[in-house]
Amino acid sequence: MALLLGSAPPLSGRLARAAEPIENGGAVKSRKVAGDVAPGVAANVSTNDASVEAVTKTGANWIATGQGYANQRYSPLKAINAVNIGKLAPVAIAQTGYTASFETTPIVVNGVMYVTTPMVNSKQALIAMNAATGETLWTYTYTDGLTQICCGPVKRGATISGGQVYLLTIDNSLVDVDAVTGKEVWKTKVADAQAGYSETMTPQVYKNQVIIGSAGGEWPIRGFVASYDAAKGTQTWRWNTTDSQKSWAGESWKTGGGTVWTTPAIDTRLGLLIFSTGNPNPDLDGSKRAGDNLYTDSIVALHINDGTLAWYYQEVKHDVWDYDAVSNVVLFDAMQDGKPVPAAGEAGKTAFFYIVDRRTGKLIRRSQPYDMQKNMFALPTKPGVQSLPGANGGAEWSPPAFSPLTHDVYVMGMNQLMTFTTESNAGDLPGMIRLGSTFKNVAGGIQNGTLTAINVDTGKIDWNATVPQPTMGGALVTAGNVAFMGEGNGWCDAFNAKTGRKLWHFFLGAGVNAPPVAYEVQGREYIAVAAGGNFQMTYPLGDAIAVFALPK
Template sequence: MMIQRVILLLTGCALLLPAAAQDWNYYRGDQGGSGFSPHQQITSDNVSTLQVAWQYRSGEAQQFAEELPRSALETTPILLPEAAGGHLVFCTAFNQVIALDPETGAERWRYDPEISLAGDRPFKCRGVSWWTDPDGLAGQQCRQRIFTATHDRRLIALDARNGKLCEGFGNKGTVKLYSDAEGFIPGDIGSVSPPVVVNGTIVIGSAVVDFVRAHTPRGTVKAFDARSGAARWQFEPIPLDAKAPNAKQWPVDAVAVSGGANAWAPLSVDEVRDLVFIPTGAPSPDYYGALRPGDNRYANSLVVLRGSTGEVVWSFQFVHHDVWDYDTPAQPMLVELQRDGKAIPAVVQLTKQGFVFVFHRETGEPLFPIIEKAVPQSAVAGELLSPTQPTSPELPLLLSHDLNAENAWGLTAWDRGACAKKITSLNNQGLFTALAETPTLMLPGSLGGANWGGGVFWPARQQLVVNVNTAPFVGHLKPISVTEAGEHLPPAGKTMRITMAGTPYTVVVESLLSPLGIPCSEPPWGKLMAIDLAKGEVLWQTPLGSVHEMAPFPLPFDINWGTPNLGGALMTAGNLVFIGATMDRRFRAFSADSGEMLWQHTLPVDAPASPMTYQRGGRQFVVIAAGGHHMYQRKMGDYIVAFALPKSRK
């Protein structure tokens, strides 16, 4: 391993080039999640002529018609090199893996794992991973592999060329991601983000239902041999005993009273340094922590592990003792930060709270100051809040945390006054105000801020672009009298009611709306913004989305006040930022220079996914999945749509 790492370091300059330079081989272009492509056939000068090149439908809208409303097509395809078949490969919401011809969209192969449909978790799969076995012979079966993880917790290896199971991996191509001793309740824990591979080791997190009861599955991160599927190591964010390094920040019976702290967001890999970057979520239950006193270290954190052993190299916690559902939601971005003419290996982490944190990738040293700031301490009986929370004061906030009667917003004096009255009545002490038995302002709510779409980064410009949610919510803890059912996010203004079994409370959350059904904060309620990371300054920001389809009845014209958004962007050297994500069925292109919208196309349904790009047959294609916003009861679908410039006439 040491010899291998020396060779990697000697060739590091070449290896640190975005993998997108060889085309889009990884979920977000490269293993560090930059979301940037050097392709520039499509530019800010010609993007206005972009048109649909092909459209593909998976058929799941019909095959899973009953389950479709609780699914989400959030996938981003990857493009395989010719040695691996040259396919465009993606996973569907129900974990089918499909390979398409990248020039025509014609289906080449399909693998159906026939997942269990049990449980209440939404069905989703954000991507698959590709790996080449360095010890395999060219053309050998399964030398080129696709790895995918399923809703029912299986890790599957397929031959990238034909979609056949790799018989020598695990049990005839499949590794079970849970043990009989751990137990398994379908729907309680699943997989949504793609597994990652670091120097022949597959690493995978999990998605846990962490808000319906106190004791939930723990968020174990697991690692396996990429060739054989044999278990290599696992990382436990919740201490199993008093000897664990984080045991003092948890109660002695942590695994009996809590759970979660899982890595549901995409992971990142630095193979040169043998590092895996793990963003972890909140411990269960999300909104009540009296059963788990302490900072709950390794939850709500960025944990950096040695890929070969699983040992913790360094970590940083973004929320101490989380009672706000402020998971670390986005893929850590591995970038080269330019300072004093030197390239510093950095990792950028975006948070739901709206902070941007930047660290030295090897040591965890903050590259912009981090300050522990005193936060509100009022809470329900038995809750022990952290007196401080970390902030990043020298980098721009992604959204304002201040909402009061004076800056309440409305279309008329009447509804503005109604909003001001509502806001005045709320428990509102600023960011990190804990939920009480009386209505409490949540800004941001559990949607963020930033979410799993994360950001994109242009290395030469040191430019970060991120899409942000800004709408306010109201929540409170209701003493349990009867069991109530609900949904994790309040769809289209409806109220979420979740009984946190094992606690004294049901959590109730709803959007903070005027009598006209409009958010009580000034628009935009979703935005796209660019930050110069070299200077720590905002370059531009612009509303993202039109609310014309969110009114009680659709309007025939755009109202660009921004919408809730899920999914990420794509940035290209053609001076463009592409993004779907919004609740208006639009796919847009913005100028990376100015934030000006240059092009838009209306899709069949919303596209809460991250786009990607590649070049084939002399044409640059931009591809996005469109499946609809399931959380907001929008129309659903099963589309993959590719765009390109018109073919030139000879």
């Protein structure tokens, strides 16, 4: 992950403007939230592995952060579509009271929505709410101890299984909360904040295992993926991301980074857990870690039952540009030699979308670049080298979406011209941040964002839309031929998934830097997204979950 510190004045996240259907050329007045939807929800919130698989076909709920184990972020719902989306309007704005960077993906089960908040004043929350009205049902509050974080006090969400909600805390606890009552069931420490570890990802649950990864790659730590018993919270296996023999000079592997920032995908047929790994440490100084630095900057597959390595594909060898692989791996079928093959794809910070055979890890194709490239692999110098992509990418942590209808993957990216230097700031003290050098935005240099549709069968770009600021948050695509994303300036956008034409947008007052979701309650389709800005990019902060629907 990149380290770009900053802050912005907080905004409340309240509505600031009405929706604007782009095709119709006019504004749709927002309606009053109170009394607009059914006031109560009595839901069965007990789910299992089969529920996660089924939801990709029904779309009624949004279970698991990527909507199914494949992380496709695709909804088969189509009541909201490219024809009628101009009428989409807010039905609820739920203000959480936690004004800070919001990166949560809401989880929705039979009318109940679960969201995590960022950490504010050492507290973070898991909130259960009515998914149609935004009414709070219960709140679980967690108080963090020591935290060390590079990129804001963020949480990317929770996951649900067997009537339990599982979340990670920034100070490295894995917590099990009863989905009906909001009461804590168990809590387990998974890493040491003093050393530099933190936890921001959403866990994944499969076969009674809670799968997690480690954040904190700017510190001299060793990344890992681990499995915990869903009923007891005890560790069942752990796999370290840095190889101690093949590709690291000396003992540099012991503090080699390679953290896992985002939720893994699972191929249930092959029994594989597939994820992306972060940069080696020090981020920008490779002088003491000669070698390829496996398994950093890679797509990695483990046998999910025991955590042993199945295969890997390294995107960037011996990275000194912070070009880590941090966006979620997505599973789909892609054409190779005229035949569909099971594939896995990852949107790299390099502005390439990498597609590998998920049976072997062998590269099938690398996409056309979806963002600008300049001096991409030029080594940093003392005077400085200006390069594109910058250290944020390409694609940052933002999860892409994949549509089986278009065979396109929808990737959020950014163009940020940066200067990479060899100015040393590397320390070797345990628990101290260790970057190894510096990168900075070029004053007056390009700063914008993109949403790109990339065909997975060819690697070619079908369309590319540009917005004024670098994009960070995540995409959603639906069977209604609509692709959704948010902008740092507060707009929530919808595009024609086939053509890239912008159809609608709505201004939420705070940066929409979280992934949208789609679901149904009592047969009505909803779109929900968090609007809370972003600490890294200094986008305006807020505290809201916005829920949209078509008029009844």
